[in-house]
Amino acid sequence: MVTSTQYDVLKEIMLTRGSVKSYDATHVMPEEEINELLTLASSAPSSWNLQHWRYLVISKPEQKQKMLPVAYGQKQVVEASIVVAILGDLEAYRTAHQIYGDAVEQGIMTRELRDNLVSQIEGAYADKLRAQMDSTLNCGLTAMQLMLTAKSMGYDSCPMGGFNPQKLIQEFNVPERYFPVLLVSIGKAAQPARPSSRLSLNELVIRESF
Ligand SMILES: Cc1cc2nc3c(=O)[nH]c(=O)nc-3n(C[C@H](O)[C@H](O)[C@H](O)COP(=O)(O)O)c2cc1C
Incomplete structure (x- = not known):
């Protein structure tokens, strides 16, 4: 059961997250915190539990400099403690x-169900466009978890779609199997996020049918 404390904490984290573009460039994120962040981000749900995301983590100053032109000069990629390219x-x-296979070995899935699911997945992803769209969708889910986890750990973040995917692939030797979906900068805020507004529910919600 969700207690009011859980609700209050989650609400606070959601409503105080904002896209921070200026970070304390001297802050180094400890490895344990990076691992904690990514462990929680990777607990996101995914289609067929296929976990379509990979995290290219950029923390070294020289690698951040390589990211700067990839992100069209957006300086948060060099100031942030880490930049996570979600692939x-x-x-x-x-x-x-x-x-x-693991599930069958652990006795939590029958071989028949495994074979059924595998052939369903192979059928669906024979369509390359479907495979790419599904990966993009699932990467969005882990990205959101990453940003909320960062906020709950005392960090701020900024999702960034403003980058050149081809250049990122070249500069960071991304294998053909993966494609860049989103960059997320994470670090200690030097300046707060600019306030942003949202459309009202009247504009956003359609009840039952158009
Ligand atoms: C997919 C996506 C791409 C974005 N790309 C950029 C970007 O390249 N640079 C940037 O400064 N902000 C970027 N943003 C941040 C948005 O501008 C920001 O989320 C929006 O204005 C709402 O503000 P808030 O995040 O502070 O609530 C992006 C956000 C999303 C979700």
Whole structure:
């Protein structure tokens, strides 16, 4: 059961998260915190539990400098403690064998169900566009968890779609199997996020049918 304290904490984290563009460039994020962040981000749900995301973590100053032109000069990529490039898996069907194989070994899934799911996944992802769209969708879910986890750990973040994917692939030797979906800068805020507004529910919500 969700207690009012859990609700209050989550609400506070959600409503105080904002896209921070200026960070304390001297702050170094400890490895344990990076691992905690990514562990919680990777607990996001995904289609068929295929976990279509990979995290390219940039923390070294020289690598951040390489990221600067990739991100069209947006300075948060050099000031932030880390930049996480979230990469989508174009061949997520490959992971099915591992995930469902483990489940069969642990006795939590029958072989028949595994074979059924694997053939369903292979059928769906034979369509390359579907595979890419599904990866993008699932990467969005882990990105949101990453940003909320960062906020709850005393960090701020900024999601960034403003980057050149081809250049990122070249500069960071990204294998063909993966494609860049989103950059997320994470660090200690030097300046707060600019206030932002949202559309009202009247504008956003359609009840039952258009
Ligand atoms: C997919 C996506 C791409 C974005 N790209 C950039 C970006 O390249 N640079 C940037 O400074 N902010 C970027 N933003 C941040 C948005 O401008 C910001 O989320 C929006 O204005 C709402 O403000 P808030 O995040 O502070 O609530 C991006 C956000 C999203 C979700």
